[in-house]
Structures are given as C-alpha cells and as structure tokens.
Amino acid sequence: MADDLAKPEELLENSGYKRPATGWMDTPIDIRPGMYCYASNPKSVEYVGLPNPRQWNPLEDDWKLPENWQEIVHKGIKERLEKFRSFKIFMDVCVRCGACADKCHFFIGTGDPKNMPVLRAELLRSVYRNDFTTAGKIFKSLAGARPLTLDVLKEWWYYFFQCTECRRCSVFCPYGIDTAEITIIGRELLNLLGLNIDWIATPVANCYRTGNHLGIQPHAFKDMLEFFVEDIEDITGINVEPSYNKKGADILFITPSGDVFADPGTYTCMGYMILFKYLKDKYGFDITWSTYASEGGNFGFFTSHETMKRLNSKMYAEAKRLGVKWILGGECGHMWRVINQYMETMNGPADFLEEPVSPITGTKFENAKSTKMVHIAEFVADLIKHDKLELDPSRNDNQIVTFHDSCNPARGMGMLEEPRYVIKNVCNNFYEMPANTIRENTFCCGSGAGLNAGENMELRMCGGMPRANAVKYVHEKHGVNMLACVCAIDRAVFPALMEYWVPEVDVTGMSELVANALIMPGEKDRDTDLRGEPLPGKEDE
Amino acid sequence: MNKNYMFSLIAVIVLFLIAYFGVETAGLHVLFGIVIPYLAALIFIVGFVYRVRDWAYSPVPFRIPSTCGQQASLPWIRQATYDNPSSNGGVIVRMILEVLFFRSLFRNMRFELKGGKKLSYIWEKWLWLFALAFHWAFLVVVIRHLRFFAEPVPFWVQFLEYLDGFVRVEFLSDVLQVGLPGVFMSGLVLLVAVIFLFLRRVFISQVNYISLASDYFPLFLIMGIAISGILMRYFIKVDIVGVKEFTMGLATFSPSIPEGVGVIFYVHLLFVSVLLVYFPFSKLMHLGGVFLSPTRNLANNSRAKRHINPWNYPVHVHTYEEYEDEFREKMIEAGLPVEKESN
Ligand code: SF4
Ligand code: SF4
Numbered sequence: 001m002a003d004d005l006a007k008p009e010e011l012l013e014n015s016g017y018k019r020p021a022t023g024w025m026d027t028p029i030d031i032r033p034g035m036y037c038y039a040s041n042p043k044s045v046e047y048v049g050l051p052n053p054r055q056w057n058p059l060e061d062d063w064k065l066p067e068n069w070q071e072i073v074h075k076g077i078k079e080r081l082e083k084f085r086s087f088k089i090f091m092d093v094c095v096r097c098g099a100c101a102d103k104c105h106f107f108i109g110t111g112d113p114k115n116m117p118v119l120r121a122e123l124l125r126s127v128y129r130n131d132f133t134t135a136g137k138i139f140k141s142l143a144g145a146r147p148l149t150l151d152v153l154k155e156w157w158y159y160f161f162q163c164t165e166c167r168r169c170s171v172f173c174p175y176g177i178d179t180a181e182i183t184i185i186g187r188e189l190l191n192l193l194g195l196n197i198d199w200i201a202t203p204v205a206n207c208y209r210t211g212n213h214l215g216i217q218p219h220a221f222k223d224m225l226e227f228f229v230e231d232i233e234d235i236t237g238i239n240v241e242p243s244y245n246k247k248g249a250d251i252l253f254i255t256p257s258g259d260v261f262a263d264p265g266t267y268t269c270m271g272y273m274i275l276f277k278y279l280k281d282k283y284g285f286d287i288t289w290s291t292y293a294s295e296g297g298n299f300g301f302f303t304s305h306e307t308m309k310r311l312n313s314k315m316y317a318e319a320k321r322l323g324v325k326w327i328l329g330g331e332c333g334h335m336w337r338v339i340n341q342y343m344e345t346m347n348g349p350a351d352f353l354e355e356p357v358s359p360i361t362g363t364k365f366e367n368a369k370s371t372k373m374v375h376i377a378e379f380v381a382d383l384i385k386h387d388k389l390e391l392d393p394s395r396n397d398n399q400i401v402t403f404h405d406s407c408n409p410a411r412g413m414g415m416l417e418e419p420r421y422v423i424k425n426v427c428n429n430f431y432e433m434p435a436n437t438i439r440e441n442t443f444c445c446g447s448g449a450g451l452n453a454g455e456n457m458e459l460r461m462c463g464g465m466p467r468a469n470a471v472k473y474v475h476e477k478h479g480v481n482m483l484a485c486v487c488a489i490d491r492a493v494f495p496a497l498m499e500y501w502v503p504e505v506d507v508t509g510m511s512e513l514v515a516n517a518l519i520m521p522g523e524k525d526r527d528t529d530l531r532g533e534p535l536p537g538k539e540d541e
Numbered sequence: 542m543n544k545n546y547m548f549s550l551i552a553v554i555v556l557f558l559i560a561y562f563g564v565e566t567a568g569l570h571v572l573f574g575i576v577i578p579y580l581a582a583l584i585f586i587v588g589f590v591y592r593v594r595d596w597a598y599s600p601v602p603f604r605i606p607s608t609c610g611q612q613a614s615l616p617w618i619r620q621a622t623y624d625n626p627s628s629n630g631g632v633i634v635r636m637i638l639e640v641l642f643f644r645s646l647f648r649n650m651r652f653e654l655k656g657g658k659k660l661s662y663i664w665e666k667w668l669w670l671f672a673l674a675f676h677w678a679f680l681v682v683v684i685r686h687l688r689f690f691a692e693p694v695p696f697w698v699q700f701l702e703y704l705d706g707f708v709r710v711e712f713l714s715d716v717l718q719v720g721l722p723g724v725f726m727s728g729l730v731l732l733v734a735v736i737f738l739f740l741r742r743v744f745i746s747q748v749n750y751i752s753l754a755s756d757y758f759p760l761f762l763i764m765g766i767a768i769s770g771i772l773m774r775y776f777i778k779v780d781i782v783g784v785k786e787f788t789m790g791l792a793t794f795s796p797s798i799p800e801g802v803g804v805i806f807y808v809h810l811l812f813v814s815v816l817l818v819y820f821p822f823s824k825l826m827h828l829g830g831v832f833l834s835p836t837r838n839l840a841n842n843s844r845a846k847r848h849i850n851p852w853n854y855p856v857h858v859h860t861y862e863e864y865e866d867e868f869r870e871k872m873i874e875a876g877l878p879v880e881k882e883s884n
Contacts (some may be wrong), residue, residue, distance in 0.1 A: 095644075095827055245878050292864050367613050368844045378615065
C-alpha cells in the first residue's frame with residue numbers, strides 16, 4: 001500500500017461533505033494524486049485500434065488532444081443520443097431532487113460534491129443542455145448549461161473515473177436514472193479522444209490478444225492451473241487435472257483470469273477445480289477450460305459498448321468451436337452484468353448451443369435458456385438442493401462468514417439468494433451485514449469498473465469505506481473474520497481494503513468455501529484448508 | 542442571497558406584474574384571456590407529444606433494468622416479482638408502484654457518521670411523503686378544474702370535490718345562500734408541499750448546491766398558481782359564473798371575455814399558461830419520462846429471451862485462428878490441443 005496514504009482516522013475525519021465556497025460550475029478541477037489512475041499506455045490503445053494513442057499525463061496542462069476534439073465530442077454525444085434511449089431520457093428528466101446524492105460510496109467516502117451521482121451526471125448534462133436543448137441555448141447557465149471547455153473535459157475524465165458503475169444511485173432515483181449508464185457513455189466519449197486509464201486500456205489489449213486481462217499466454221495459463229493441481233494434491237491427495245480446449249466437452253467453463261493469478265482468488269480457482277473433479281468422478285461431468293476464452297471479466301465494458309462486444313465475442317466463438325452444449329460461468333461481478341444484460345444481444349443468437357440442463361440433477365435453467373450461460377452459484381445451489389454434494393461444513397468452522405453482494409450481480413442481475421444458500425450450506429457460521437448495506441442496497445468495494453489500480457489507493461480506500469464500515473460492524477458484533485464474495489475484482493481489492501479498515505478480516509470466494517467442505521471420493525484425511533491453514537481440531541498436529 | 546432562486550423569484554414577480562398591469566392598466570384582456578392561454582395549450586400539447594415521441598422512437602439497444610431484488614432463477618428460490626420482474630405483468634406492477642407511489646423514493650435513507658467512525662443509515666421519508674403529497678394534490682386540483690370545462694360537471698369530478706372538500710359551512714335558505722365555500726384540502730396540501738420542496742432546496746446544503754434556477758422557477762410558479770387560486774376562492778371573490786362562462790367559451794372554441802372578472806383571475810391564468818409553456822422544455826417532462834425509463838420498464842429476462850438491438854453491427858474481433866497462429870508452437874509444446882499442426 002502506498003506509504004503516503006493517510007491514516008484511516010484521518011480519512012474518516014475528512015470524509016464529511018465539504019461544500020465548496022463557489023458553485024460547482026465555478027469550482028475549478030483539481031486532479032489530485034491518489035485519486036486518479038495513470039493514463040493509458042499508447043501501445044495498448046493502438047493494439048485494439050482505438051483513437052489517439054499517445055503518451056500523455058493527466059497532471060500536465062496539455063493532454064495532446066486532436067485539434068477538433070470539441071467537434072468529436074459533440075458528434076459523439078449526438079450519435080449516442082440517437083442510439084440510447086437511456087442516455088436521452090437520463091439527460092432530460094433529472095429533477096435534482098437529491099435522492100441519489102448520498103447513495104454513492106464515493107460521495108460518502110470523499111465528501112466531494114461532484115461525487116454525488118446527480119452532479120457527476122450534471123457534468124455531462126450541462127454540456128448536453130448547452131449543445132442540444134432550446135432552454136440551454138437561451139438561458140445558458142440559468143438553465144444549467146455550459147460550453148465544453150478543456151477544464152470541463154478534464155472534470156469529466158477525473159469524475160467518470162471516480163465512478164465504479166455500481167448502480168446504487170439508480171436504485172434510489174425516482175426515475176431510475178442510472179449514473180452508471182451516464183458514466184459508461186461518458187467514458188465512451190472520453191475514449192473517442194484517447195482519454196482512458198491504463199488499468200483499463202492494457203487489460204483490454206491483453207484480453208484481445210491472449211484471451212485474458214493479465215496477458216497470460218496459453219502455455220502459461222496451463223502452467224498456472226497445473227500449479228494448483230499440485231497444491232490440491234498435497235492437501236487432498238487427489239489429482240484434479242482439468243481439461244483444456246477440449247472439443248466435444250459437454251460444458252465450457254469461463255471465469256475471470258484474476259482468480260488464476262493472485263491470492264486469494266487462486267483459492268477460488270482451486271475450488272472450481274476440486275468441484276469439477278468431484279462431479280466428474282461421481283457423475284461423469286465433462287467440462288473444459290479454454291485458453292482462448294480465458295477471461296470472464298470484460299474491461300471493454302469500461303471502455304465502450306463496442307470494445308465490450310469485441311472482447312465478449314470470444315465466449316460464444318469458443319463455445320461454438322469446441323462444440324459444447326452450454327457455458328458455465330465463474331464468480332465475477334461485471335462479467336455477469338455483461339452476460340445477463342448484454343451478451344446475447346451483442347453476440348447472439350446462441351442457437352448453436354443447447355438450453356442448459358444440469359447433467360447431474362436434470363434441472364433446466366429456464367432463466368438462462370436463451371443466453372445459455374449459467375452462473376456457478378445457480379449451478380451449485382441446485383446441486384446442493386438435490387443433495388448431490390457430500391459436504392462437511394464443519395471444515396469451515398474457523399471461518400465466521402459474512403457475504404458481500406457485488407454490485408453487478410445484485411443490481412444488474414438480482415442474484416442474491418443463490419450464493420447465500422450455497423454458503424450457508426457449506427459454513428456453520430454466517431452473519432449478514434446490516435440490511436441497508438447488502439442485497440440491492442449493497443455498497444461497492446470502491447475499486448470496480450477498472451479502478452483497481454495501485455496509484456489511486458486513497459480513492460479506493462474512500463470509496464470502500466462504507467462497505468468496510470459494515471464489515472467492521474459484523475466483525476465487532478459477531479466476530480466475523482471472513483468476507484465472502486462472488487467477484488474476482490472483490491477478491492483482488494478487498495484484501496487491501498480490509499487491511500486498511502478492518503485488518504482482522506480475510507477475503508474468500510464462494511467456491512473456496514465449497515471446496516473446503518466438499519468430501520471428495522478417495523480423499524485423504526485433510527489437515528488444512530486450501531490456504532494451508534489447519535482445519536478445526538487439527539491445529540496442533 | 543442565492544442568485545438561482547432570486548432570479549426565479551423575480552421572474553415570477555415580473556410575470557405577476559405583467560398580468561396585473563397588462564389587464565388592469567393596458568386592458569389587454571383578449572391577449573391575456575384568450576391568445577396566451579390558447580398558445581400555451583398548443584405549445585404544451587405539441588411539445589409534450591413531440592418529446593415523448595422522440596423518446597419512444599429512440600432505440601433501446603440493451604435490456605438494462607436496475608434489479609432491486611431476487612432474480613427469477615431456480616424454482617424453489619422466491620423471486621422478487623415486482624422489484625426484479627421477469628415478465629410484463631411484473632413490469633406493469635413495478636411501474637404502477639413507481640408512478641403512483643414513488644416506490645424508489647420510498648427507499649430513501651440518510652447516512653450519518655456516528656461518533657466520527659460508525660456509519661449509520663437513518664429513516665428519511667420526508668421527501669417521499671411531500672413529493673407524493675405534492676403530486677397527488679396537483680392531480681386532484683387539475684381534475685377539480687375540469688368543472689370549468691364541462692357542462693354538466695361530470696359526476697366523478699363532483700365526487701372528487703366532495704371527497705376533497707372538508708369544513709363545509711353552509712346556510713341554505715330559499716332566499717339566499719351564504720357561508721364559506723367548502724375548503725378543498727388539495728389546494729392547501731399543494732401549497733404546503735411546494736413550500737416544503739422549496740425549503741429543502743434552500744436548507745439542505747447538498748440539495749441547495751445542486752439546484753439550478755430552473756429548479757426554483759417551477760416551484761415559485763406553482764406557489765403563485767396555488768396562492769392566486771386560493772385567494773380567488775376564499776378571499777378575493779371573483780365572479781364564478783363569469784369565469785365558468787369564459788372557460789366554457791375557451792373549451793368550445795368560442796371565446797369571449799366576460800365582464801367583471803377580477804384581475805387576480807388573469808394572474809392565475811398567466812401563471813398556468815407559463816407553466817404549460819415551460820413544461821415541455823424542462824425537467825417537468827419527467828412526467829412522461831418516468832414511463833419510459835429503461836432501468837424500470839424492462840423485464841430482467843434477457844438471459845431467457847434474447848433482446849434485440851436494432852443497430853447491432855459487426856465489430857473487429859480477434860479470432861481463434863489468429864490466436865492460434867500466434868501461439869501455436871507454445872501450445873503444442875505445452876500439450877494443448879490445436880486446430881492446425883503448423884502455420
Ligand atoms: S435521484 Fe434521480 S432525479 Fe433525483 S437528483 Fe438523483 S438522478 Fe436526479
Ligand atoms: S454508479 Fe455507483 S459509483 Fe457511480 S455515481 Fe452511482 S453510486 Fe456512485
């Protein structure tokens with residue numbers, strides 16, 4: 001963690017709403033280190049053929065924009081107004097009631113009024129009014145209109161990359177105005193000028209080339225899973241060797257590459273492998289991993305609709321090439337928003353796949369019958385309900401667990417019960433965080449939508465503060481020491497957030513907990529969990 | 542003094558003066574009584590229809606409902622049928638709850654940092670309550686005014702008036718009728734609610750910070766409408782028979798200016814006309830927009846039923862063949878299956 005990061009107490013003290021002396025249109029932008037992510041690497045921008053690749057630095061005055069940048073943005077807005085009813089309506093109908101204002105974790109954490117969803121949207125809306133509405137053209141600033149200047153553009157960049165597209169604001173808005181949607185479009189406009197952040201641009205380029213954000217090449221991808229195979233064999237005595245790029249497999253499995261790469265996501269990944277091996281041995285389950293479609297996440301979604309589509313296309317393309325029946329998806333947040341709300345619309349119809357049926361229970365996944373992709377939590381919940389897994393939840397007894405609803409599965413899908421059902425069946429100690437901070441009200445990890453870089457740590461700690469605060473509450477009240485989630489970004493960013501706010505709490509994925517409890521046929525007497533920590537009762541062996 | 546609301550307040554006062562002197566001094570009854578109201582009604586109708594059509598005809602490329610409850614998935618998991626609808630029926634209920642009862646606003650809460658370190662979330666339904674009161678009262682007032690545009694007055698308008706009226710003190714005799722007219726709750730509720738909505742814009746710092754002149758203006762205008770209406774009904778009596786003759790004239794396209802209707806009536810009329818004109822150009826269009834919001838009026842079923850994007854277009858992708866061409870040797874070496882053994 002960055003050394004110059006303020007102490008938690010200082011950050012808390014500073015978190016309150018600070019009203020600037022001047023109105024928001026007259027308050028100049030101040031791009032502060034710790035709150036922004038580095039500019040995109042030109043090589044990455046170029047690799048995927050996006051506009052204006054060049055070296056630039058947000059702290060410098062000159063952002064090296066194309067000469068006619070205003071015209072590009074104006075045209076960009078116009079085109080998107082014609083393409084997206086959502087954008088048009090959200091530009092038009094906000095009444096500035098303020099109901100969304102204090103619903104954003106970034107506003108709660110930073111106190112910066114431009115982090116109120118309504119003002120974030122007004123940054124763009126003010127230009128829309130100026131360029132596209134009669135009232136704005138006549139009454140100018142009285143009607144909330146202002147021309148697009150370089151400062152306004154910089155403000156867009158700064159604040160659209162301080163929004164995690166979590167949609168919490170949209171739950172509370174009486175017209176359903178979704179500032180995430182406005183941020184999505186805002187970032188699309190910025191990308192027309194080459195104004196991306198590198199933490200998004202480079203994963204996008206990597207994913208395009210190697211199939212995953214981390215740029216892991218096929219042989220290395222296999223190596224990494226192989227490494228887990230060894231670890232798992234040490235712990236359980238079972239060889240869980242998976243299959244790769246296997247033609248004719250029943251099911252294709254796709255999960256975020258983050259879980260292949262970094263702790264504690266790796267344990268979730270091991271969890272999948274253990275589960276699949278169990279199902280294979282017991283029920284002949286036939287699943288394969290792909291190196292080409294080795295990424296569930298989609299940082300294209302944080303770039304533009306088109307980039308999202310380009311990256312997402314690999315899922316169906318690979319399913320088709322391998323000739324599988326349907327696709328099973330791992331634990332990831334925005335990946336599932338893309339699958340649930342965009343994938344088949346963009347890259348379908350998935351008519352070369354079959355309507356998903358669990359080969360083990362015979363359950364038809366009616367809710368996925370067209371897209372043909374099932375979430376691992378749905379899949380496992382069904383297995384447990386039908387008593388197809390032999391479980392020993394007491395192996396998770398050292399864990400006192402709470403569950404974080406990731407924004408996208410909660411507010412862009414509604415998958416709330418499935419993971420809870422699974423977790424409660426594999427753990428004996430489970431406590432919910434306060435109702436206002438879970439389910440559709442859930443608070444973001446503060447680092448989603450591509451903001452999980454290292455250089456914006458202060459922003460991340462501020463944005464994650466409301467979530468951490470709720471974890472702290474259950475930690476103090478019930479002794480919770482494990483934060484479970486179904487999202488790879490969560491697993492990548494929560495450790496830092498917990499270390500900062502609630503150091504006694506660890507982070508896990510649902511599938512890790514499942515694998516710890518799962519009794520594999522022929523396994524040896526396990527002494528440790530997947531992390532090598534002694535199991536309850538085995539502490540002094 | 543905040544320039545945003547000063548400007549709006551002054552604008553409404555100027556409108557008042559224009560109507561007052563326009564009628565009282567300049568005698569422009571026809572302009573204020575006939576021309577402006579007709580024009581305003583025309584602009585309102587054309588503008589409103591234009592805006593709604595414009596939205597309705599713009600594409601909905603993706604199905605993006607904000608899901609506020611459990612999805613429909615496995616049969617034994619209880620779905621939140623209205624907060625996360627998967628069928629049109631569910632969407633209809635969701636929309637009814639949203640439009641008639643402000644479901645989303647009802648979720649509102651406020652946070653506080655207790656003892657400098659604990660976030661707590663506090664009951665906060667005032668905005669919901671007053672917003673609901675405001676809109677319902679407005680609707681009742683509008684419906685009550687239909688009595689001026691229909692003869693005989695439809696029974697449901699009369700019934701609504703009956704419900705709306707309380708404190709009815711009437712002395713009836715054969716010779717003359719005296720007494721106070723029934724007091725209509727709706728007008729008072731409207732005034733109180735609009736004042737609340739104004740005060741929160743003034744006193745809640747965050748709301749104040751985001752408010753524009755164009756947020757205060759309709760509030761002042763509606764206050765003006767409510768006050769002039771209430772004055773007319775209870776205090777500065779206008780010739781109600783004359784008014785009805787006049788409005789019926791407007792409604793039947795045979796307008797004429799009645800004698801002896803007080804100037805306050807023209808003020809009321811100008812305020813209403815300005816509101817009508819202002820409506821389609823402003824945020825007041827949320828009246829139409831709320832029905833079309835894609836995060837609310839779509840079912841969350843895009844995994845069960847493919848949603849079509851009318852402008853979906855082909856994009857550049859990195860194909861498996863290109864991928865394998867780049868990594869073939871490494872793949873073979875690692876024992877990964879390949880399509881072609883060599884380039
Ligand atoms: S809740 Fe909706 S209408 Fe109210 S200020 Fe926020 S975006 Fe605007
Ligand atoms: S989507 Fe989330 S991060 Fe973005 S403005 Fe809304 S609440 Fe804030």
